[in-house]
Amino acid sequence: MTITNPAQYTAVTTSDKIFQALQADIVEGRIAPGSKISEPELSKKYHISRSTLREALNRLERCHLIERKANVGCRVVECTVAGLLEIYQVREALEGMACRLAAQNMSDSEIADLQKVLSLHADTKQLKQGVAYYQEEGDLDFHYRVILGSHNQQLITILCSELYHLVRMYRFQFGMNSPRATRAFDEHHHILTAIADRDGELAELLMRRHIAASRKNIEKKLQKET
Incomplete structure (x- = not known):
């Protein structure tokens, strides 16, 4: 495909x-x-x-x-807290589904390429310092590659075209530093392992937990600022 x-x-x-x-x-x-x-x-x-x-x-x-x-x-568009949290709710559901499909549909070469992406991330200065884990757009974005790996054009259109840059806009507006940087990177590794094992159920569960944890972290951060 x-x-x-x-x-x-x-x-x-x-x-x-x-x-x-x-x-x-x-x-x-x-x-x-x-x-x-x-x-x-x-x-x-x-x-x-x-x-x-x-x-x-x-x-x-x-x-x-x-x-x-x-x-x-x-x-x-205005960047609102309510809008941000709604996006995370949508991402949790749809990216979880995309991750399940990626475990079924990604080729071995696609999985190997995704491992290379994580290796590049591991070498970034901000991640090594544990202060931020922000990926470049497109092919250097772990989530983006997983969504493409679903091989489901409807999910790709929604998540990689219609919402993708809005998500990036929120990242810029609300800041990219995160105490979860190292943990988020480790979660990506666990997700990739589940995909490589062709365990769609586990891959979906791990992706949903990963995005939910990011949402909760943002909620805590915003509460402290208010």
């Missing part, structure tokens, strides 16, 4: 390029959450037509990075 890799998508058209540029600016906070999207300003900035810009904005809306409101127009 051929898997499309959205995070590695190569810009082809002008709309593609504008979409990717705006997506990066929103995710990384250069365009602030809640800020209004001005079509005339963006058209002038990028020297593009309004129709080309609107095509890019439509794609950003499908990725849940912007929203349209009557009499207001387009705005970048």
Whole structure:
């Protein structure tokens, strides 16, 4: 089965390029959450037509990075605690399912590649210091690779296209440092072992526990800050 890799998508058209540029600016906070999207300003900035810009904005809306409101127009979504926790609830269920399917469907070479990804993670300075475990997007993201390994196009579309960059946006906004860094990395190893053993039931259980633990950690962190 051929898997499309959205995070590695190569810009082809002008709309593609504008979409990717705006997506990066929103995710990384250069365009602030809640800020209004001005079509005339963006058209002038990028020297593009309004129709080309609107095509890019439509794609950003499908990725849940912007929203349209009557009499207001387009705005970048707000990052709220409630929204963050809802995303984790969705991820727990759907990534658990993806992990079960990955144990059934990943090839031996895909599993070997995933092991190489974890080996790269182990060498990062922040993880060695136990302060953060933040992965680059796409093929260097453990969760992303597991989802692709499910070989289920519906899950891939939902998790790797529609929600993927929104999750990254929340990571940037709420901070990436975590006291769970080392433990999260160890949990990834246990998940990979279950996948390699073709134990779908255990793989799903471990992934659900892993994401639930991250959600609880975030809840505790936010409670301390309030």
